[in-house]
Amino acid sequence: MTDMIDIKPVVADYDSMIKPDKVHSSLYSNPEIYEEELDKIFNNTWVWVGHESEVPDVGSYKTAMIGRHSVIVSRDRKKNLHVLLNRCRHRAATVCEGKKGKTKSFMCPYHGWGYSLDGALRAVPKPEEYEGVFDKSEYPLVSLRFETYQGLIFATFKEDLEPLEDFLGGAKKWIDLFIKQGGGYPLKVLGDHRFRFPGNWKIQLENTTDAYHFPIVHKSFVSSVDDQTAEVFDFLDGEGFVEDLGNGHSVMVMIPELVDLEEDLDAPIPERFQALAEELAAEGHSDLEVRRLVRAVGGSGFNLNLFPNVACSMAFFRTLVPISVNETEIHHVALGGEGAPAAFNQMRIRLHEHFQGPMGFGTPDDAEAWERVQKGSHAGTEEWILLNRGQENLSTSPDGNVAGAVCSETGMRAAYQQWKKMMTA
Structure with a gap:
């Protein structure tokens, strides 16, 4: 997984805006606070992306969002689950626009780069033009860390985050x-x-x-x-x-x-x-x-x-x-x-x-x-x-x-x- 961009500086005094008995109305309406929420919360915790029954078979997939990030939950040919960033490694186009379904692979609609169900890059048009430029094995779809509990699938961008079961706790x-x-x-x-x-x-x-x-x-x-x-x-x-x-x-x-x-x-x-x-x-x-x-x-x-x-x-x-x-x-x-x-x-x-x-x-x-x-x-x-x-x-x-x-x-x-x-x- 690639490194996340550094989080932006704090845009408000949140200690003063969150009281034991009330919160400030601007938490609903301030666009700068909203953008910082996506970075500090959704990029830094376990986020629910689906249930295992939604991807039951080989080739099953669903798309979900982690804050501003589009992801694909897929099941590969060995029936293993994956959570993949929905972004071609070439020019960033999404490789899956369906809400859910079954497929044999994912393909970028812009330049035709093809990815397997586990995210591996399998094919690029005119491969001879890439000879000596890059190795396909180094450019799979970005895989996110994920864990499941009782069939619920959670994913995160943080590799050092506490285990899901600890986060769920009580x-x-x-x-x-x-x-x-x-x-x-x-x-x-x-x-x-x-x-x-x-x-x-x-x-x-x-x-x-x-x-x-x-x-x-x-x-x-x-x-x-x-x-x-x-x-x-x-x-x-x-x-x-x-x-x-x-x-x-x-x-x-x-x-x-x-x-x-x-x-x-x-x-x-x-x-x-x-x-x-x-x-x-x-x-x-x-x-x-x-x-x-x-x-x-x-x-x-x-x-x-x-x-x-x-x-x-x-x-x-x-x-x-x-x-x-x-x-x-x-x-x-x-x-x-x-x-x-x-x-x-x-x-x-x-x-x-x-x-x-x-x-x-x-x-x-x-x-x-x-x-x-x-x-x-x-x-x-x-x-x-x-x-x-x-x-x-x-x-x-x-x-x-x-x-x-x-x-x-x-x-x-x-x-x-x-x-x-x-x-x-």
């Missing part, structure tokens, strides 16, 4: 719980959809650990479901909590009884899933299998925020891609079970469409709220974003972490402390 426990929603089958990406909103990436980072907005912003969703489901999502006064997991990660538990999807399999099957249970039983699945699938079909009862760019959010992955200081792209990734009954995966997709889908109830309402936050953040010159909810009502979790009530802003404070740590390093 979040590993919650990833282990999240992947149980395959209903006894390996977790599998079923598809995704993407959209952009006119707002800063940190607005969305905050949203996944913000239960406070749910009954207000998502009133239309709650009105669209049956009474039993509405009661499940009435969690602000429940036993849920938000826990700071370290390194900017946090978990927001909204429905404690759905934290571990392999527990309480003897519980009554909810009425809204009764038809699914009957269909699965008619297909010959045992009572235990039916109960495991039905319990997992609606997803986990928590949102897990992994700093800086991905959330394991109840039943789906939500990844954010910074586009500019005032534009962010969101990927909502629907999940199911590899080899699971079709009825189970179909129900997962239908539930995803109902809330997260482009015609669903949740995504449009969220996106409008985020847009209005960005618009409002430009009003005034010395205004602050408050993060003090629940600050004086904290406790210590069984794992020894700081925790607050489910509607506290504990997770946001955790993310901004990691942000400040990296921006002032």
Whole structure:
């Protein structure tokens, strides 16, 4: 991997802009701060680039972004994974423009340099003109360091960065719980959809650990479901909590009884899933299998925020891609079970469409709220974003972490402390 260019000097006094109870509004709107974030955060930590099920076979690939850098996640002929910088070594053109798919190689569209699935440079037009000039073996696509945990793929530009498992720390426990929603089958990406909103990436980072907005912003969703489901999502006064997991990660538990999807399999099957249970039983699945699938079909009862760019959010992955200081792209990734009954995966997709889908109830309402936050953040010159909810009502979790009530802003404070740590390093 080539060396990164030296990081630019600090453009602001971040110590004074990140307080224990608030952050300055310019973090949403200052373009110089945004550019420095891409260098100091996205170039210097583990960034989620995909799930192994998205590149299952020889020749499978997907493209992703690490800050401003386009990368390719590929699986070579030996079924080994690679994360490659999406840039021809000749004149810098991207060698892959597809979102995902299968291929035998990557080729630069400008001058025809061809690369294998592992990034090796295999062919150049008119090779005789390069005789004595360079050795093809010295010009592969740049490979990035990557590591995986439970199928989640993270990459980094830093060769000396701590191991991924150390970075995830207390979040590993919650990833282990999240992947149980395959209903006894390996977790599998079923598809995704993407959209952009006119707002800063940190607005969305905050949203996944913000239960406070749910009954207000998502009133239309709650009105669209049956009474039993509405009661499940009435969690602000429940036993849920938000826990700071370290390194900017946090978990927001909204429905404690759905934290571990392999527990309480003897519980009554909810009425809204009764038809699914009957269909699965008619297909010959045992009572235990039916109960495991039905319990997992609606997803986990928590949102897990992994700093800086991905959330394991109840039943789906939500990844954010910074586009500019005032534009962010969101990927909502629907999940199911590899080899699971079709009825189970179909129900997962239908539930995803109902809330997260482009015609669903949740995504449009969220996106409008985020847009209005960005618009409002430009009003005034010395205004602050408050993060003090629940600050004086904290406790210590069984794992020894700081925790607050489910509607506290504990997770946001955790993310901004990691942000400040990296921006002032």
